[in-house]
Amino acid sequence: xxxxTSSAVWYGSIKEGKGSMRLGSGxxxxxxxxxxxxxxxxxxxxxxxxxxxxxxxxSMALSNLLTEANHIxxxxxxxxxxxxxxxxxxxxxxxxTIATVPGINEEEFLALAEKAKGGCPVSQALAAxxxxxxxxxxx
Numbered sequence: 001x002x003x004x005t006s007s008a009v010w011y012g013s014i015k016e017g018k019g020s021m022r023l024g025s026g027x028x029x030x031x032x033x034x035x036x037x038x039x040x041x042x043x044x045x046x047x048x049x050x051x052x053x054x055x056x057x058x059s060m061a062l063s064n065l066l067t068e069a070n071h072i073x074x075x076x077x078x079x080x081x082x083x084x085x086x087x088x089x090x091x092x093x094x095x096x097t098i099a100t101v102p103g104i105n106e107e108e109f110l111a112l113a114e115k116a117k118g119g120c121p122v123s124q125a126l127a128a129x130x131x132x133x134x135x136x137x138x139x
Contacts, residue, residue: 007034021049038088049088051080058095061120065112066101074100079120093131100138109137 005024010016022029023045035041066073076099083092087110091106101109111122113135117123123131 008101008110021046047082047084050090050122050126051082051093054082054093054120054126055080057120057122058097058116061123062099062113062116063098065116065119066099066104066109069104069108069112071101071104071108074102076100090126090129093126093129094134095131098138100134101110104137106137110135 008019008021010019018031018032018033020029032042032045033041033045036043037045037047039077048134058080059076059078062076062078063073076097078095078097078132081094081096083094084091085091099109099113113133117131117133
């Protein structure tokens, strides 16, 4: 199986310091800071990257389940909202997905979306977090 590597470096104190995170593939290398994580500062943060990973993983898992059920999706668009609480702790992830899938009824689509939510590897890794799903089928 594949092994994926990412890295981060941090300089200085928690509030005045700064850092950068890099994907092993080189597809992303960007700054982060206390202000980008807990306020409105420029840069990214770990929770935003978790959200992107979760949205991507869920979309692929749903595509796989739909394909196995002989319903090839035209498009699956997913947004993940990662809620960081006071402790700080990730308390909730809201997945919102909209899909265009010819030939499937809404009941089957929603069942497969729920199955994808529980089955994608990122959802499994984040099992300690409440994950809510809002799935819509476009016709």
